[in-house]
Amino acid sequence: MNLQFISDSKGETTGVFIPINEWNELKNKYKGFEQEELYIPSWQMDIVRERMEDYKNNPDQVLDFDTAMDEIEAGL
Numbered sequence: 001m002n003l004q005f006i007s008d009s010k011g012e013t014t015g016v017f018i019p020i021n022e023w024n025e026l027k028n029k030y031k032g033f034e035q036e037e038l039y040i041p042s043w044q045m046d047i048v049r050e051r052m053e054d055y056k057n058n059p060d061q062v063l064d065f066d067t068a069m070d071e072i073e074a075g076l
Helices: 020-029 042-057 065-074
Strands: 004-007 013-017
C-alpha cells in the first residue's frame, strides 16, 4: 500500500493519504469499511461506563495485557 503521511509544522503526523484506487480496493474488500457512524447498543455503553468507573476508583486492580494473557494461558 502506497500511503503518504501528512505532518504539521512541528513534524507530528496528523493524517494519512491513501490513493483512491487503494481506498476503493479496501472498500470492496471490507464491506461497511467507510461507515462513519457505528451503532453501539445502550446496554453495551452501560457496561463500558461501569468498567471505566471501576477503573477510575481502583486503578491498581488492573492487569496489563501480557499478565492477563499469562494468567489465562496458565488456566488452560
